Ligand code: FAD
């Protein structure tokens with residue numbers, strides 16, 4: 001049966017990994033460029049706010065999303081040597097495995113990150129010592145109001161730690177349609193992040209992109225609560241970065257606080273701060289800071305955005321009171 005492009009009052013509870021109760025006033029899932037333009041033109045004609053949703057693994061959805069919510073369903077992967085292009089609706093983990101099996105290497109440390117390709121540049125996804133920005137050549141996007149398509153070079157994307165222009169200056173302006181990457185033809189995986197090399201060796205595997213993707217996926221399955229049984233949005237806070245002055249003060253006050261020196265300061269694992277502030281396993285309304293991984297906020301059943309925001313505020317307040325460090329929320333609220 002033919003489904004209309006724009007549908008009314010569509011539930012989003014199964015479309016966000018925190019499983020927050022939410023309904024979109026209007027909802028479209030364009031599968032072609034023409035359908036995407038048609039949906040955006042409809043939004044412009046009716047002066048509607050437009051929200052873009054991928055797989056909903058990094059969002060906190062309100063009970064009701066007014067206006068038009070668009071989930072981009074553009075599909076397709078092109079691989080020519082190390083040059084890779086992928087459309088926004090492709091599942092990220094599928095792209096990782098497809099590139100490896102076609103001899104284009106580099107994405108292996110980013111295996112099993114949930115979500116769609118179109119969302120990956122938004123926060124410059126990263127894990128196990130690798131960030132997407134290392135490979136981006138170009139991001140194509142359509143402006144939500146003018147409907148013009150344009151290409152952003154890697155420099156124009158303004159990538160930083162879990163950040164980009166699409167999340168900052170140009171926030172909520174664009175719909176990403178395509179991502180072009182330049183990967184590597186040589187299979188030399190990044191092994192510096194703790195535990196990766198050891199896991200490859202312990203499994204008796206040769207060092208390769210394929211074996212790194214496999215052990216990273218295994219580590220993630222072991223360490224992180226699975227959203228399909230324990231609704232969550234991954235790390236709920238970014239790992240804070242402090243300058244050397246603050247790092248020195250913190251180190252003298254809390255000698256066992258882990259810190260990693262990076263180019264613009266010192267990174268502190270937010271999970272450690274949360275655990276030491278006695279918030280691991282803390283439960284409030286229908287929300288809990290996971291006992292398995294302190295940085296992961298979970299919905300224990302029937303939570304809504306209000307409950308999530310209350311817990312987030314409790315965590316921020318108690319961590320700031322104990323360590324004078326400000327935590328910044330990672331998932332975006334709508
Ligand atoms: P959504 O959550 O649906 O959307 C996220 C943001 O992107 C929203 O602002 C949305 O408007 C915007 N967006 C989505 N698609 C488009 C588009 N086509 N055009 C414009 N804007 C768009 N993140 C990491 O960086 N590293 C990790 O290791 C990691 N691990 C995770 C583990 C778990 C268990 C979970 C649940 C999440 C994890 N995340 C991680 C967060 C999340 O997977 C990523 O941020 C991912 O890129 C989100 O993809 P999505 O399709 O679910 O986007």
Ligand code: NAP
Pocket residue numbers: 126127128129192193194223224233234235236239260261267268269270271295330
């Ligand atoms: P982990 O390996 O226990 O490490 C905890 C923290 O230490 C993170 O802040 C990590 O920074 C930092 N760290 C570890 N080794 C480092 C190094 N050599 N140099 C600089 N910083 C270092 O973390 P985890 O929670 O199990 O996650 C593993 C990886 O997956 C991390 O990269 C994490 O970011 C990513 N991840 C992200 C999400 C998400 O939703 N964003 C969810 C799950 C996992 P980094 O965060 O910068 O790596």
